[in-house]
Amino acid sequence: MYLHPAARQDLDNPLGLPIYECWFCPTNWIGFSGLLYHLEEGRCVKRDRIRTLAFDTPEYGFYGNNLTDENPFFCFQCRTQFPQVSHLYHHVEQNPSCSYLLSPSECLGALRDFYIEYYECPGSDYVSY
Numbered sequence: 001m002y003l004h005p006a007a008r009q010d011l012d013n014p015l016g017l018p019i020y021e022c023w024f025c026p027t028n029w030i031g032f033s034g035l036l037y038h039l040e041e042g043r044c045v046k047r048d049r050i051r052t053l054a055f056d057t058p059e060y061g062f063y064g065n066n067l068t069d070e071n072p073f074f075c076f077q078c079r080t081q082f083p084q085v086s087h088l089y090h091h092v093e094q095n096p097s098c099s100y101l102l103s104p105s106e107c108l109g110a111l112r113d114f115y116i117e118y119y120e121c122p123g124s125d126y127v128s129y
């Protein structure tokens, strides 16, 4: 089974990343990348919703190419490309030279706040069982 690096993290959290609780189920994740990885799996929100939402912000030109590209996301600092938003966040969380992008005034900080605001009022994206 393929495991994203974030999925292997446990309670040791050497980078001191913030812990995020899923809005829809009682799970906790180390770093915003961990939460995004969980949401991208499509169990708590509609599959692909995280990807398409990333292109709904005014800042998307700083981290997004085209939604139809094989790697729609990139790091503004080092230009590495990624297939999923969670991979991009994982990259900047792990790389000190790129992590400034997570600060609230930068593109990935803005996107993180956008997701948080969006899901505090989940509307029709909530998948119930």
Ligand SMILES: [Zn+2]
Pocket (backbone or CB within 6 Å): 022, 023, 024, 025, 026, 027, 038, 044
């Ligand atoms: Zn969940």
Ligand SMILES: [Zn+2]
Pocket (backbone or CB within 6 Å): 075, 076, 077, 078, 079, 080, 091, 092, 095, 098
């Ligand atoms: Zn980078």
